[in-house]
Amino acid sequence: MKKALILLVVIIVLGVLAAAAYRFGWLGSASSSGGAAAGNSSLTGSPEAQAMPGNESDAQPAPPIAAVAVAQPGQPVANKAIELRVGNLRTAQSLGDRTADSGRQFVIVDTAWKNLLQPQKVNRKAAEDRTSGSGALGFGGGTGAKQRAEDEANTTIESVTFQVSPVTDHVWLLVDGRFAEAIDAAATDTIDGHLPTDQMEIARFQEVRSGSLAFQAPASAQALALLFLDTNNGHLLLPIKGPAPRLSSTLGGQSRGNEFVDLAVTGMSWADAKEPGARTLVATIKGISRQNAMVDMPFGEYAFLQTDEGCIAQPDESPDATVSRSLAPVGRFIPFAPNEGQLAFTVPATTRAATLMFRATQGRPIDLPVLGNTPPQRPAARQTVQDGAVLRVSLVGTGTPPAGLPGPPEGRQYLVVDYVVENLQTGQGVELQADPQFSLVDGAGQTYPADAGSSALPCRLTGAGVVPAGGWRRFSLLYTVPAGQSLNVKYRGFEAEGLLKVR
Secondary structure (H helix, E strand, O other), X not given: OHHHHHHHHHHHHHHHHHHHHHHOOOOOOOOOOOOEEOOOOOOOOOOOOOOOOOOOOOOOXXXXXXXXXXXXXXXXXXXXXXXXXXXXXXXXXXXXXXXXXXXXXXXXXXXXXXXXXXXXXXXXXXXXXXXXXXXXXXXXXXOOHHHHHHHHHOEEEEOOOEEEXXXXXXXXXXXXXXEEEEEOHHHHOOOOOEOOOOOEEEOOOOOEEEEEEEEEEEOOOOOEEEEEOOOOOOEEEEEEEOOOOOOEOOOOOOOEEOOOXXXXXEEEEEEEOOOOOEEEEEEEEEEEEOOOOOEEEOHHHHEEEEEOOOXXXXXXXXXXXXXXXXXXXXXXXXXXOOEEEEEEEEEEOOOOXXXXXXXXOOOOOEEEEEEOOOOOOOXXXXXXXEEOOOEEEEEEEEEOOOOOOOOOOOOEEXXXXXXXXXXXXXXXXXXXXXXXXXXXXXXXXXXXXXXXXXXXXXXXXXXXXXXXXXXXXXXXXXXXXXXXXXXXXXXXXXXXXXXXXXX
């Protein structure tokens, strides 16, 4: 009885450890179909996780280069489940009714996949037994000869299916050591004899499945390689054209990162903006996954560019032709090879320095200098209101109305009020609303909401008005108010209200 109790405790401990291993990513995800599957994972910004202070890139070891089996040119390469071979390579400017983007072309790669999973013994009776043999009390003897004979009679040798799903998350075209191009599913579907791009299965041992996959890549590409990501059975790299890519676990150099990804700014440029008094800053970002799988970075929601004056912009939702490979709303990065793209931000024309901040609810924050090395300068506050444990709201001063406004009504004037709001929470951003949070009130109790013309101010409350987790932002609002009267900001917060004297 004592031995049985010890065995039970050991089983429970092993079960807890296994569950923890799966929860924290120490094990690859597995298929529930009974076959062997290629594992994968991604960062989605889970609201349950908390961002931690710091900017360390060594929170956990990056995946080792040795985890990738590299083929010799023209030869197949195999892991524990599959042998992969690359055949013919061709390019085209159009496939079906699809035309490649400007400066790019379709790259069509012929591939052959061989299932290497050995057939296994399967006891059909035991598999159909819903109690899995646990219904007996278990007192006394073991399996008798009759039971062994019955088990043998119900046992067959069956194939193990190899499965990968979705194929688009696992197969990548590496280009010139700069880009990781995903499968173009729509273009692939136009090719005769193409592989599926959602779920691919190879049912039997030694069975071969052949087919083509289409990608878009720069027309000037000099080096191409195919990377198959499989966290369960081993990753595979097959050089196709030019020298084999140099694999890496991190970017090194001036990169900044967390436990999920390393990021680096490789360039920036300016473009004209539609808004007066503004310019578009285009940042070129290179990244690589620090996980043993693909990582999705939701830049559209959690990336913030803060200027030297403290103004904040989020990525433009519909960037123009100045952005050739947008990382918004989601930038996708794989292990072992970098991927490069761009983010565009509309900022005040007076911007002289800028820092890119990534503040997801999962993973440590990342700060990347984009323009200059001057950190954002926080202006002094004239008055401050504490909004509980959520925000600290400060009045900085008043400014000049933008040019081009129509004349105000008789007896009224335009007034620009400058604010700084600090987010006291480190786990999530906070959305501000000009109306009703920041109205002006005179001595008679008459309130004046912010004007729609606030959107024309250079340092305005852009996008959803988010104050990043653990950060701060400066912004201005435009009001139409009685000339010469005393005024206060009437702040209506999440946990508190307050007045800030304007004049």
